[in-house]
Amino acid sequence: MxxxxxxxxxxxxxxxxxxxxxxxxxxxxxxxxxxxxxxxxxxxxxxxxxxxxxxxxxxxxxxxxxxxxxxxxxxxxxxxxxxxxxxxxxxxxxxxxxxxxxxxxxxxxxxxxxxxxxxxxxxxxxxxxxxxxxxxxxxxxxxxxxxxxxxxxxxxxxxINEETKRQLSRLSSRETEILRLVADGNPGHEIADQLHISYRTLANHKTNIAQKLGLDSCRHLARFGIGVRDYL
Incomplete structure (x- = not known):
């Protein structure tokens, strides 16, 4: 100090x-x-x-x-x-x-x-x-x-503001990982392969993530993820 x-x-x-x-x-x-x-x-x-x-x-x-x-x-x-x-x-x-x-x-x-x-x-x-x-x-x-x-x-x-912090805290560790990969620009099929899950399971995760973050659509995940990338 x-x-x-x-x-x-x-x-x-x-x-x-x-x-x-x-x-x-x-x-x-x-x-x-x-x-x-x-x-x-x-x-x-x-x-x-x-x-x-x-x-x-x-x-x-x-x-x-x-x-x-x-x-x-x-x-x-x-x-x-x-x-x-x-x-x-x-x-x-x-x-x-x-x-x-x-x-x-x-x-x-x-x-x-x-x-x-x-x-x-x-x-x-x-x-x-x-x-x-x-x-x-x-x-x-x-x-x-x-x-x-x-x-x-x-x-x-x-x-980031307190509301965004609260939104991120709702995510599980797997959901946080997926959001991070989305923010990094990885396409869906590569994320699914990397995490050893099916594309359908990935789609379900994305839907849940969007709901927890209060987003209208999964299409907004990438933009949201980029904005909070340093906190993931």
Whole structure:
């Protein structure tokens, strides 16, 4: 987290959440960065209940302390980040995750945006973005920092809205796979061969996918799939 502005000690925004009651676990891959961020949050009155620089320690502290928020750096867990969130959420619905990234893995980012992260921050964001993120996720919302959105734009990615996320969550793993193949431009007979299913079975899958996505016809699957390709 970029803390260069902290030299002037700017006042953090005034939020409705009670900072001392908002418990936070900071999980960063570098010890120095982790320590600095913890201290800055404590100075602003937040309840920092722990810090971690290794994956297993992060998981253990989440289980024991059950913080309301985890600032999870993508570099600490790589593509396991989504698995971690799903594992924790099965036992603890209270904890909300913020993904913090300095070396973007676009597949990870896309999966995280679909699977349980509430906040998204980029390494160059200032602390004001983090404070805004806390406020938003504490009320059940989703927060994308300006730096994170610019990062996605530079890589040609778009942020899908919550309704689209809900639509995609209705699909089974097989249906998601089929939509991905359709979005990639594969013809029907090749998809059926690749998945070892009949063309009729594929047609039934497409019909079900279109219904779950609220599309008028299977003909719209390709266009829809292209728009959400990074999230499949």
């Amino acid at each position: 970029n803390s260069s502005n902290e030299n002037q000690k700017p006042a953090a925004p005034s939020f409705s959440i009670r900072r001392k009651d908002f418990s936070i676990l900071v999980a960063q891959s570098e010890l120095f960065t982790c320590e600095v961020l913890c201290q800055l949050l404590k100075q602003q009155g937040y309840n920092v209940v722990g810090k971690a620089v290794e994956l297993e320690d992060t998981l253990q502290q989440i289980r024991v302390k059950q913080p309301q928020c985890v600032i999870l750096e993508s570099e600490i867990s790589g593509r396991r980040s989504v698995d971690i969130v799903q594992q924790v959420r099965s036992d603890n619905e209270r904890t909300k995750f913020i993904l913090y990234t300095s070396k973007p893995d676009l597949k990870l980012v896309a999966n995280a945006m679909q699977q349980g992260f509430y906040g998204f921050l980029y390494a160059n964001d200032g602390l004001d973005e983090l404070y805004k993120c806390f406020q938003t996720i504490s009320t059940g919302g989703y927060y994308y920092s300006s730096g994170f959105l610019l990062l996605l734009k530079n890589y040609g990615m778009n942020v």
